[in-house]
Every structure is written in structure tokens, then in C-alpha cells.
Amino acid sequence: MFLARVAAVALALVALAVPTSRAQQLPDLVGDPERGRVVFLTLGGCVSCHGWPGDGKTGLDMRSPTGANLRESELDKTLLTEVISCGRPATQMPYHDRAAYRDARCYGLLAADFAPDTAPNRGKLLREQDIANVVAFLQAKVVGRAGPPTFEECIDIFANPAAAACKNLK
Template identity: 40%
Template sequence: MSIRKPLALLLVAGAIAATSVAIAANAPAGGGAAGEAGLPANADLTRIEGVAELEGADIVRGKRMYGQQGGNCISCHGWDGNGLGKNPRSEGNAALLRESGLDAAGFIEIIGCGIPGSPMPYHDSQAYKDDRCYGMTKADFEAGGEPHKGKAIKKNDIVNLVAYIMTSIQAKPAATYEDCVAWFEGTADKNCAGMKP
């Protein structure tokens, strides 16, 4: 392994542990309540105000991408970002998105490029075909050590996904029964019964 590879992996680890910078972005004019615009009820639009990478993001679509329609993030990270999804690859120990200190650029990079040496897959269809991901290509990895490939997600949908995570999961307290009902909507009776106060 070249010196470049361990350095790149250290940079990835550092990005995961990084504390968030003041982030805030794309609230509708007037900053009305999230529910009024069809957004998740707990969406805090101030978390993405002024974040250039998330300009024009569709948080409602981002929620669908987080669910089974897109990246299926819930299978590892759980519907509420607690890291306790049921995917055997994550072993119920995926990143705690509620506690993540990543900024928008960090989330975009990790969703696109994954985290080499971990169960986190990459979702950019061009990842590791060139050096866009941590300056590495597939040739830089030993056989069997290549990053995991996830379902391809278009760049604009990665942006939508990040906007959803940052407004509705990151920096939120532990999920409540009300959060569960908002996530599961029509199937809340079945999925949220154990959380009733």
C-alpha cells in the first residue's frame, strides 16, 4: 500500500469525527413551518440556510431517498438515524447520524465515495473509476479490499438526501413517538406501538 492510501484513509476518518461548522440554507421565502410545505414536521431549515452545496435541495425527495426508494439508508442507519438498522453488513452499528458532526460537503463526499475499509458503500456510479474519491481508484486497493458498491444515486439526489439528513435527523434529540408516526405515516400503528408514551 502506498503512503497516499493510508493518508487518504486518515483524512476520511478525520472527516467522520469532525465537528460541524455553523451550517444553516434553502428555506422557502418567509421561512414558514416545515409541515406547511409538505416537509417533515421536525425539519429545521435553519440548519441548511446559506449552504451553497444544498441550494435548491428537495427535502421531501431526500426523505424518500433516505427510505427504500433511493439509497435505502434506513437499512443500516435506521429510520431515525440511530445506527441500528437491520442490514447484516452494518451489524446494527452504522454511524449515528443524529450525532454526526459532518457538514454538507462531508456528507456528500461520504455518500458518494463511501468509506473504504468499512461497511459504508459508495453511491456515485463513477466512484473509484477516476480519483474523485479521496484521490484513489480501484487499482489502489488490494483484491477483496475495494470499497463496497451501493445503489447508484444521482448527484442531485445525494444533495436532496443530505438536505433531509441535516434538517430532520442530524443534531436532533432521540426520536420520539411523534417522530415515528411522522416517519411511518400510514403504518405508524404497527411500527411505532413500542414507542407510545
């Protein structure tokens, strides 16, 4: 019993010492999946690396790096928000939060903590609400989709039956 209490106190102290993630610091914004779709496909540049269906390969600009397959992602709202806000250091996933690495909101790190040429990439900067919107879109239309993208998904994402991206899926 005594050891269980000591372990619980130690665990609580460790939790207090770990910096709060950016996603946990954000107010619990409710995202708009429709606005998130627009940001994903245009403003955020997400589609350049992740492709329109979020699979990391379909419809990519060949000059862009291949992004993660978001269809197979198991990230929840908090982790999606953190990755979009803070990027992934040592990868090509850029950060989109205007204040990322200016304070310790992102993984407890500052820009000065990185060696030259190893700092996280800066993506198109997004408002907090638009990050929440992209997360809502991903959760509604991308994350958890099994298999290759379908014609129906393409029409749903582009909201246009004549979308050029959908023609090859018929």
C-alpha cells in the same frame, strides 16, 4: 514577517496539491428533504444500516451492519455529500456515486489503488440530485437530534400516524 509569508505560500502549495473532494466538485445542488426522506427510507437502502431515525440501531434489518449514528454526526453538507458519494474505504459504508473510484473524485483514489478484497463497497447507485436530497433530509430531520427517537419524529419521518415502526414509541 518573512517566515509568515513563506508559511502562507507553503500552505497554498499544499492546498493545490490535495485532490479536490467529490463534494467540492459537485455543483452546489439544492436538495429536497422530502425526496431525500423517500431515498433514505427506500431507494438508497440507508435505513437498512442506519435505522429509520438514523441512530444506527432502531428498526434495523438484523442482517445488515450497524451504521453510524447520524443523529450525533457533526458532518456538514460537504462532508455528508462526500461520505454518501464515496463511502468510507475500509468500512462497511458503501459509495453511491456512479463514477466513484473510476476517477480520482473520491479521496484522490482509483479502484486500482486498492488491494484485492479491500475496495470500497458499492451501494445502490444514486443520481447526484438524490444524494443532495438525502443530505437535505439528514440535515433537516436527523443530524443534531439528541436522545432516543421519539413518537413525534417517527410520525414526521414516515408521514403516517399508523406506521408500524412508531407503535413501540407511544
